[in-house]
Amino acid sequence: MTNDISLTINGLAVKVPEGATILEAAQSAGVYIPTLCHCPGLTSEGTCRICLVKIENKKKLHPACRTPVKEGMAVVTDDAEIERVRRVTLELLLSDHDFNCLLCPKSGTCRLQELVNRIGFDERRLNRLNRVAKDLPVDTSNPFFDFNPNKCIQCGICVRTCREIVGVHAIDMGYRGYELKASTFGDKPFKDSVCVSCGECVERCPVAALIPKKMEYP
Ligand code: SF4
Ligand code: SF4
Ligand code: FES
Structure with missing residues (x-):
């Protein structure tokens, strides 16, 4: 008890x-x-x-x-201090995110977008932080979902899903610093990895980094 x-x-x-x-x-x-x-x-x-x-x-x-x-x-x-810390945390996340919600297939259901709406950010501070947006290739090799690393916010949810729920360990966090992103072993295309296409990670990804094929990019 x-x-x-x-x-x-x-x-x-x-x-x-x-x-x-x-x-x-x-x-x-x-x-x-x-x-x-x-x-x-x-x-x-x-x-x-x-x-x-x-x-x-x-x-x-x-x-x-x-x-x-x-x-x-x-x-x-x-309180005011917690709000300020959360806003700065959000700005750091946004600073290297492909931040164009209007054109994003996850717009309306994206957790990051929801937090931006709730917490807000300081535009001048974000502009000072702004790095050149990543322009990595989208992995479309899996027949059921796409992986857009430019949208990855490094939350690790996909990694834990694959490890703890599916037990396959197809993905981990790869690279360091601003380059950090979810990655298959050796950063191979998903079709060449041990991924079994169960879709559990796609279901849980909070942003548009892992999305079902039917959610088309404009
Ligand atoms: S769940 Fe999505 S945003 Fe989070 S690490 Fe995986 S791919 Fe990136
Ligand atoms: S689709 Fe399933 S097996 Fe493939 S990476 Fe995601 S959770 Fe792992
Ligand atoms: S550290 Fe608690 S939700 Fe991310």
Whole structure:
């Protein structure tokens, strides 16, 4: 039998089972925390940092998706400082993203677009950050889906899906820094990899990096 843990979130008393994360506690209380690299059913790696929250008496901000609750914890999910950090995090993600929502096949269902609408960004700061947009070739070799690395936000959801749900390990994160992206072994076309075309990663990709063939590029 698991013990219940009592904490407060934005002053609201919340009780959740031991082992729950701050994100799960917030969701159980109807408190919104933005997420991007978190995907229910997969381990949380805390890579995107969009879910950072404050914990009373702690100096650093903590990722809600992978921080377990503790008895008596007092969490703040939203204030001016958290908003500023989330906006800068989003701007860094956008700085090398092929950011043309109007022409994007995922427009309307894209998680990154949803966060831009909710959190916003500072256009002048983003322009200062702006790198030359990636212009990598789109891998259309798989008969069922395409992989556009220019849209990849390095969330790792596809990698964890293939490893933890499908058990195939067809993809991993490849390259470093601005070049970081999801990649098959040796960065081969999908048709030459061990991918079994199950589509589970395509289903979970939050942006238009992995998309079903029917979602045509303009
Ligand atoms: S391909 Fe999609 S799911 Fe995979 S790391 Fe890139 S954005 Fe995330
Ligand atoms: S479609 Fe291929 S890469 Fe994606 S989860 Fe399935 S086996 Fe892995
Ligand atoms: S959703 Fe928590 S770090 Fe990405």
